Amino acid sequence: MSDTIACASHGQASVSFCCVHLAEGSGLGVIHGGTDAEPAAICERCDSACSGDWASINTSDIKAVCVFCFWELVGKNERQPAPLTVDWESAAVDEMHHRNLERQTRLFADYPKYWYDLDQKQFYLQTGSGVSKWSMPLELIGSFHEEKKSWAWAWENDSLPQGVRASSNWLKGQIELVRAHSLIQSRPTGLAEAWHLALKAGWLWGASSVYRVPHGPLHIFLRLGEETAEQ
Ligand SMILES: [Zn+2]
Numbered sequence: 001m002s003d004t005i006a007c008a009s010h011g012q013a014s015v016s017f018c019c020v021h022l023a024e025g026s027g028l029g030v031i032h033g034g035t036d037a038e039p040a041a042i043c044e045r046c047d048s049a050c051s052g053d054w055a056s057i058n059t060s061d062i063k064a065v066c067v068f069c070f071w072e073l074v075g076k077n078e079r080q081p082a083p084l085t086v087d088w089e090s091a092a093v094d095e096m097h098h099r100n101l102e103r104q105t106r107l108f109a110d111y112p113k114y115w116y117d118l119d120q121k122q123f124y125l126q127t128g129s130g131v132s133k134w135s136m137p138l139e140l141i142g143s144f145h146e147e148k149k150s151w152a153w154a155w156e157n158d159s160l161p162q163g164v165r166a167s168s169n170w171l172k173g174q175i176e177l178v179r180a181h182s183l184i185q186s187r188p189t190g191l192a193e194a195w196h197l198a199l200k201a202g203w204l205w206g207a208s209s210v211y212r213v214p215h216g217p218l219h220i221f222l223r224l225g226e227e228t229a230e231q
């Protein structure tokens, strides 16, 4: 169990560490460190100034922040490879459709059994006979409730495990960084619209594929990363 911190915006939450520049700036470039349970990050300038020896950084340059704030400020400081063009949204949907189809054909078709663990943030695939399996890291994008016709981003969903909710703040930061604010505001009223929103978000989040898990009227959209063979 990691230490906690009282945050003015997020209440009592796990503690993370970053340099003071990341806490206040944007687009500075991010070097990651720490652990999954207690993430840490510094800006590119701090990293080159200390030649990678984090222990030598002056403690007054390091700040403790809550894990939600941490992923938000990481998102704002991560370098963006290319500016988005005006029609990026349809290109993103096409690209993600393509990645989903490729993965469906190559992997999912032969591994019909799946399950996942939100706390561990892992998604598993298995053959019908259960001989071999694959695992891939997951993140939760959001969920759509078909009866209520309502969409919720992972970062606004209090019922999710803290780790899942916190890292989705990275996506929120990324969306703000590329100024795709319409995405945050959009409220899909049908499943097809929800799919499109999830695909765009998955693309911004560098997903290998986006997967929909139905739970009755609730549909959960997952961002899946690269797969690893499991024994
Ligand atoms: Zn710094």
Ligand SMILES: [Zn+2]
Binding pocket: 007, 008, 009, 010, 011, 065, 066, 067, 068, 069, 070
């Ligand atoms: Zn916070």
